[in-house]
Amino acid sequence: MLYPKTTEEVREMILAARHSGGGLVPVSSGPPHFHGASVNPNAETLDLSRMDRVMAIDRRSRYVRVEAGVTFGDLLPQLAAHGLRLNLPFLPRPSKSAVASALEREAVLMPKYQYDYPDPLLTVETVFGTGDVFRTGSAAGPGTMEENTSDKVIPWGPGPFDYYRFLGAAQGTIGVVTWATLKAEVAPSASRLFFIGSASPDPLLDLAGKLLLDRVPDECVLLDRTAFSMAFAEPGQEDALRAALAPWTLLCRVCGYERYPEERVDIYGGYVADACAAFGLTAETEPPFPVDPAQIERMLTDCDRRDTYWKLRRGDERELLTLVPPSAAPAVLAEMSASQPDAGFIVSPQVQGRAFRIECGLYFEPDPRQAEKAEETLFSLAGRLVPLGAYFDRPYGRLPELLYSDPLARGAMKRLKSIFDPDNVLNPGKLCF
Amino acid sequence: MSLPKAVYEELEKVVGSRNISDKEYVLAGNRAQTPEIPVRHRSADAIVLPGSTEEVAEIVRICRRHGVRYVGTVSGGIPTAYATEENTILIHFKRMNRILEINEKDRYAVVEPGVRHVQLYPEVRKRGLSYTAAAVGPGGSVLVNIACTGGDHHNQYGSSRPTRYLLGVEMVTPEGEILRTGSLEAGAGWFCPESAGPSLRGIVKGYSGNAGHIGIVTKCAIALDRCKGPAATRTEGVSPHSRIYMDDECSRVYVFNYSSIQDVGRAMLALGESEVGATVQKYFYLPLSLMMTSSANEFWEKWDGFRKAFPMPLVVHLAPHSVREREYEEKILFDVVRETGGVRLPRELERWWEEHMDYFMIVSRLQSVLRLGGSWLPIKTGGESVRHLCDIGDSIREFIHDFTDTGKIFDAPQNYQIIPMEYGHFASFELLFMWDRTDPNSFRYMQEFCAASRETDLKHHAHSMTAGGYGRAGEALGRLYCDCHLWAGRIRHSFDPDFDPDA
Structure with a gap:
């Protein structure tokens, strides 16, 4: 394990690996790790947890710049103190790196703020596999990081290429990202959370699409009752909460900001009610759950700070x-739900409702055989989903086996890899490399 | 120099004899100089009109085999759409002009390069949808606009820059291979631009386009948004002497004048934080004045009054979902304007904006700007935070008066625009200047002005534009931008082995 503290140290470690012919796999989040991107028997681990500086929080231009080791648990309270918030994934663990979450294109909860799939990632500094340090977008220049007087927030370029897209979902195979600028949003001054239940997910998918086309909700996520109860129930209350839930629930939160916040909440709450009525659905603000709706709303805007992370309740x-x-x-x-009726499902509308990220979670007692069986089950399921239109743009584990059938696209990716990591130092063997 | 007969015949076999020509009168029509571009275009040796991606790929392979250069073109609105060297053919996409799909459910449209805004925009608008495209006019190519060039949209405050809306792409590489990107490469359709892993979307376009250097985009999908504003507009007259009627109670246009760009920036950020407005822009007052008049004489009569009335106009279009929300937005708007020192324009001036709302969609009056018979050039066409771009706007006075006060360029020192996007998260900038192209020294003045602008930005280390150029050719600026010219040269070389980054 290597623990760099600075970009220069990352650079030296990469150059040393190039010299020795070894491999390096960057990791910036703390445990538990779920996807295996940072597990590589052919590489030393480059642990970025010591790179934990919050470099800038800018309320006026609404961004935050953090080193790769800064976690949601540390960052969110600091942002709140500045009246800002992040476009978070659903109930992440506190040890999750904010930079890694954005780089991995994790599902965000507020699709109205997501204009493009890499959003909220803006600019990054990276050390390529060559050992060269590079900054993307308007962080590139002119001049050094200190000389450049811009806010370094424009993601595109420099020039005719989008370098930050080479790094996203690349599982550390192109460069080691040392810091990133992330888009932040104004924290609301008033809000109202709606619970919209349904026996089937289909009308809720349509409702989410309609609401997001009109840019109505801030947070918007669809959960089945297994995922809902795992996420929000008090310990030991999972079954009671599950029994009180409709099979599917859309959580939809409307917000008001600094000026006339209650008025906005009233107006936008009305839009939610109207849309629900048009779909034959009902939006409730105080459903008869054995969990306080206000607590659910607080949890939606934070990471999971309980002792046991919600996905690991069963181990x-x-x-x-x-x-x-x-x-x-x-x-x-x-x-998915027919194949895995006991799974938990999180369906997150993305990019203003133009796509959905679906997460299917299998929860079980810790047991290597169970884990292996779950992995096999999900891989087999993935194969059946491809003809139905599923796209695995974040291919962890064995999923690359289902991808890269287009030799030209695969070849193009390899050309990029050979430019930025010619000696295959970074996370060797991952993806199609 | 004409194309060798054998090469011509090979190309003719691909596209058919009706779709290739080397006749002088055909070539002349495709090198005609447009008034705003101060260079004469070299003639191509032939022009071919492919009808499909496969034909494009075959043309590229033939050209490569025989060492013939090629340039793809549609509307010819930019200098890179013309031959610049001998032994070059034009590949014109006028036959590839099909809207292949408008998917309302998944909110995207798939188009070929020859599709113009005037074709696509009405089709999506009648479905209640819209898209952002750089304001080039109805004749511009949708695909080129979004996939191949830079450019910003006047309406991007409540949405984003066109580059955010590029989805799956099909392109022909310089080696004549057909490359598909994003979900398309995995057979999952057009909806997602990103690859599974290092995204090939990154080679299609950055801040600027790559002008076909990495490949010719033959199809692309663009994302569609809800159309903000009235679903239908009643019109009267014929462009440019036309007006529209805002019959919708939810749609309102307001224009305010400011005396300080920093105050304009404060207003933009405050409105953005409240997510109020569909369009917010600080527009340039010279083109505006030209569009507001119907002849050069009328312009000269009114220009002095206009320049005093709105040297720094902030234009706001409200397009909420209901009258109640409009009233809520108006309350915030007027609070913000009062706090930031804006002054509302007289109603007769403001009404012009309302009556030309198509300006916000796709500019159809842009040609009016050339009425004075000069040339124009946009510079500082970059993007950054509203704060940074307002600082750049302030810095223009450090050099512009040397040119405006001496008549080297048109005397309009505040003639720049700042258009926020994503509700003020960032913005685009453009300093547009005009000059008398009949003046024999004008080309030199233009160059001097560009150099002064660049020197001022570098003095302040201001990010007023991105750095372009591949390899050694881009070294002057690239070395100030993390040596991006070297990386760009390597990427281009890897897709086009004939390109020498050290040349």
């Missing part, structure tokens, strides 16, 4: 992540 978990367009979502979800 262990394996998950399958896929991305689908709205037209394919019902069929993909139907196949």
Whole structure:
């Protein structure tokens, strides 16, 4: 294990690996690790947890710049103190690196703020596999990081290429990202959380699409009752909460900001109610759950700070992540839930409702045989989802076996790899490399 | 120099004899100089009109085999759409002009390069949808606009820059191979631009486009948004002497004048934080004045009054979902304007904006700007935070008066625009200047002005634009931008082995 503290140390370690012919795999989040991207028997681990500086929080231009080792648990309270918030994934663990979450294109909860799939990632500094330090977008220049007087927030470029896209979901195979600028949003001054239940996910998918087309909700996520109860129930209360839930619940939160916040909440709450009525659904603000709705709302805007991370309530978990367009979502979800009726499902509308990220989680007692069986089950399921329109853009574990069938696209990726990591130092053997 | 007969015949076999020509009168029509571009275009040796991606791929392979250069073109609105060297053919995409799909459920449209805004925009608008595209006019190519060039949209405050809306892409590489990116490469359709792993979307376009150097984009999908504003507009007259009627109670246009760009920036950020407005922009007052008048004489009559009335106009279009929300937005808007020192324009001036709302969609009056018979050039076409771009706006006065006060360029020192995007998370900038192209010294003045602008930005280490150029050719700026010219040269060379980054 290597523990760099500075970009220069990362650079030296990469150059040393190039010289020795060894491999390096960067990791920036603390345990538990779920996807295996940072597990590589052919590489030393480059642990970035000591790179934990919050470099800038800017309320006026609404961004935060953090080193790779800064976790949600540390960052969120600091942002709140500045009246800002992040576009978070659903109830992440506190040890999750904010930079890694954005780089991995984790599902975000507020799709109205997501204009493009890499959002909220803006600019990054990276050390390529060559050992060269590079900054993307407007952080590139002119001049050094200290000389450049811009806020370094424009993600595109420099020039005719989007370098930050080479690094996203690349599992550390192109460069080691040492810091990133992330888009932050104004923290609301008022809000109202709606619970919209349904026996089937299909009307809720359509409702989410309609609401997001009109840019109504801030947070918007669809859960089945297994995932809902695992996430929000008090210990020992999972079954009671599950029994009180509809099979599927859309959580939809409307917000007001600094000026006339209550008025906005009233207006936008009305839009939610109107849309629900049009779909034959009901939006409730105080459902008869054995959990306080206010607590659910607080949890939606934070990481999971309880002793046991919600996905590990039964001890262990394996998950399958896929991305689908709205037209394919019902069929993909139907196949997943028919195949795995005991799984937990999180369906996150993305990019203003133009796609859904679906997470299918299998929860079980810690047991290597169970884990192996779960992995095999999910891989087999993934194979059946491809013809239904599922796209595995974050291919962990064995999923690369289902991808890269287009030799030209695979060759193009390898050309990029050979430019930025010619000696295959970074996470060797991952993806199609 | 004409194309060798054998090469011509090979190309003719691919596209058919009706779709290739080397006749002088055909070539002349495709090198005609447009008034705003101060260079004469070299003639291509032939022009071919492919009808499919496969034909494009075959053309590229033939060219490569025989060492013939090629340039793809549609509307010819930019200098890179013309031959610049001998032994070059034009690949014109006028036959590839099909809207292949408009998917309302998944909110995207798939187009070929020859599809113009005037084709696509009405089709998506009548479905209640819209898209952002750089304001090039109805004749511009949708695909080129979004996949191949830079450019910003006047309406991007409540959405984003066109580059955010590029989804799956099909392109022909310089080696004549057909490359598909994003979900398309995995057979999952057009909806996602990102690859599974290092994304090939990154080679298609960065801040600027790559002008076909990495490949010719033959199909692309663009994401569609809800159309903000009235679903239908009643119109009267014929462009440019036309007006539209804002019959929708939810749609309102307000224009305010400011005396300080920093105050404009404060207003933009405050509105963005409240997510109020569909369009917010600090527009340039010279083109605006030209568009507001119907002849050069009328312009000269009114220009002095206009320049005093709105040297720094902040334009706001409200397009909420209900009258109640409009009233809520108006309350915030007027609070913000009062706090930041804006002054509302007289109603007769403001009304012009309302009556030309198509300006916010796709500019159809842009040609009016050339009425004075000069040339124009946009510079500082970069993006950054609203705060940084307002600082850049302030810095223009450090050099511009040397040119405006001496008549080297048109005397309009505040003629720049700042258009926020993503509700003020960042913005785009453009300093547009005009000059008299009949003046024999004008080309030199233009170059001097560009150099002064660049020197000022570098003095302040301001990010007023991105760095372009591949390999050694981009060294002057690239070395100030993390040596991006070297990386760009390597990427280009890896897809086009004939390109020499050290040349």
